[in-house]
Amino acid sequence: MANSSDGARKYSRNHAERFRHELLEFLRIPSLSGDPAHTGDVKRTAEWLAANLHALGVDDAKVMPTAGHPVVYGSWTGAGPEKPTVLVYGHYDVVPAVIEDGWDSPPFEPVEKDGKIYARGATDDKGQLFIHVKALESYLEANGGAPVNVKFLIEGEEEISSPNLAPFIQKHQNLLRADVCVISDSSMRTLEDPAITHSLRGMTYLQLEVEGPRDDLHSGFWGGAAHNPALALVEILSKLYNADNTIAVPGFYDDVVPLTAQEREMVAKNALSEKQFQEATGVPAVWGDKNYTIRERVSARPTLDINGLWSGYSGPGPKTIIPAKAGAKLSSRLVANQDPDKIYHLLKKHIESITPATVKVKVSLVTKGKPALIPFDLPEMQAAARAYEKGWGHKPVFSRGGGSIPIVADIYDLMKIPVVMMGYGLDSDGLHAANEHYSIEMFHRGIETAIVYLEELAAMGAKRSDSSGARAA
């Protein structure tokens, strides 16, 4: 068993060109989930993927309906019930792209150039999810079987916020039962910096509207005795922060799991210097809570950002009004174990409590998502680290992601299994932009790493019992 991945890896190298050829076919179908005109294409893409899985030996591969675009499901359970089962999550849908956006070639006519595949969806997420499909194929063809059981849950609505994924998981708990979930839908800084994301921030996004006079007022006739709603908004927002840049909302930090010394050491491996931050963003100087390093601030600490502000007149020249209204979009990135609903209520209550009687305030929830924190010392995580070490020749870092991928927390919460984010993208891949591309070397290294990961999961020893997954929470 120790060397069982060797054959599969060799197979994957020998069939590299065909694997890419298949990926190009996959990329050719414009699976735009947000555009009703492409509903047929989305379905065709699901069917193509189910057929590809079926052909390599996933006999039950099928297109399963949801209230929206379908899910592609399939399982290979030939390793037997005593072996662990890995659930591969990915998404086959893409965001819009037209050549007029600045593409050098049509976004749905993939081309290979300078070691990269150019096409919409190349890195996000068709290329990355296909790695796991071809890893399983390599095992089945080379060895006649894989060291663990593999299930696929590939959705078609990730780019429109996965509205039907949680209900699908809840409905098909038995079908999807697994010991670990692996997701490849993220990126590393360079091809030499493999990283496993073990936490993501959650989110509470709200909107705040201050109302004063019935209509805009002439600032000459009324100015001095009407509380300007834009000023009231400014006063409210300024009171949400302390002078040391921490958040002044009572209870906001109460549930935050403190960073341990070990975790801070881990985060430090991915350090971000003041100079790097400035160069990457163009800010004149770094800001934030000085009790934490820059990398900690952007990944392991909660935030409160103003995403939008509006009031009155913003055109050229003067307009001498007291605006009737002023508004702001405000979002908080949350860390474990902050609860998005609780944070929303704390924010709302505090905002209402500091709003003076001279104006009215309306606070409403826009969207929310839970944070996720998967302990990096779990065996499934350590197995992933060993897989990268073989695929890359050196150890990956465990990193905390500052962004939010609500499905990670959804899977973690609903299935009670560890979620391992093995990103095989590059920060420079241009996802969601013109000329999205995917490194061919990354694609092949990814397949080999995925092959090794299955072996490492098998070597990890005892299968996680159905209920013991809860220990990861």
Add this chain to the structure above:
Amino acid sequence: MANSSDGARKYSRNHAERFRHELLEFLRIPSLSGDPAHTGDVKRTAEWLAANLHALGVDDAKVMPTAGHPVVYGSWTGAGPEKPTVLVYGHYDVVPAVIEDGWDSPPFEPVEKDGKIYARGATDDKGQLFIHVKALESYLEANGGAPVNVKFLIEGEEEISSPNLAPFIQKHQNLLRADVCVISDSSMRTLEDPAITHSLRGMTYLQLEVEGPRDDLHSGFWGGAAHNPALALVEILSKLYNADNTIAVPGFYDDVVPLTAQEREMVAKNALSEKQFQEATGVPAVWGDKNYTIRERVSARPTLDINGLWSGYSGPGPKTIIPAKAGAKLSSRLVANQDPDKIYHLLKKHIESITPATVKVKVSLVTKGKPALIPFDLPEMQAAARAYEKGWGHKPVFSRGGGSIPIVADIYDLMKIPVVMMGYGLDSDGLHAANEHYSIEMFHRGIETAIVYLEELAAMGAKRSDSSGARAA
């Protein structure tokens, strides 16, 4: 002399219908100063007015060029050099109007209905300026002469901010020389509330832009270590005010002429209750500096209002960005003797001094205008009060206007003569709106009051010497 106005007033009553007929003709010409397509109409209006003045005995009435639309000038100096000279300022241009804006009848086809004349310019300012033309005519026809000399300075660019008026006044100092200037281009609350505006607020209007990152940033990847420009703006703006709603900019109040007990008593005659303020504006509660009454706050005290705010995303749903920029429009209504340039520099300096190194700030001047304060105990003001008393049957109040009419300060500064604002409009006339109208009763009462005012100016005694006008400053 004591009864010399009686004949003129009688004449004006006997010719009321013809006066209105002439006003309707005046209103028929669409003198839109802001629309190049109407340049010919603007000129035709000036020529019509000059001809009307000429016909009644203003022999030198003429259309005088400026760099923009022309000025109508004319003088009747038959009272002789030992008598005072009054300069009537007004404007014959109007703002745009089309029936599609909601007019019940075409805006340049005046109609008389329910005691009102409906037409664009009816109250602003053709109807009001024409009062002084017909007052002079009444004297000349009834008595063969007026008790004082009268000059007319009627411009055609007031609605586009009078860009060429100050240069015109400077160039024609001798031609325009007078002892007092009267302007009828404002309004009273009801027909029974005559008021003389003796002060106006000035203005410093500026724009403020805060810049942080080079582009909008993903709030997940960078949030926590980038100073959000919208937050930085909010922090800066909130620091411009004290907790008691006064303005926290050092030196801001230094030059404010304090209200005397006598002035506060005068302002109190025009009191505005909390309830009245709330009903008029719809605000939940009155706001401001509690050391001053509501009427004082909106007219006799300087302000700082946010006229506009913008940053990031304001559309529906969430967008999780740290905006690259945030901006605000900010304007200060000034009172005597605040200098708009000095206030601009105080604001700019203070804003720059409180801006942290984590963002950049840009402050720029948008527009400015000087405040005007004409002492209400000047004989020319008291003469106006007596004129209203005869025209209306009761004393007018002297009121401070909260708005800004920069030409008042221009005339006051350039000519060193008192400017008396005898507004013959009503707050409800709908100026600049659809169905602008003018009360026929107001028009005729105005003519009689203007007639009496000339007599009162003559009775005032010694003519103001050319240089002594400076005492009003």
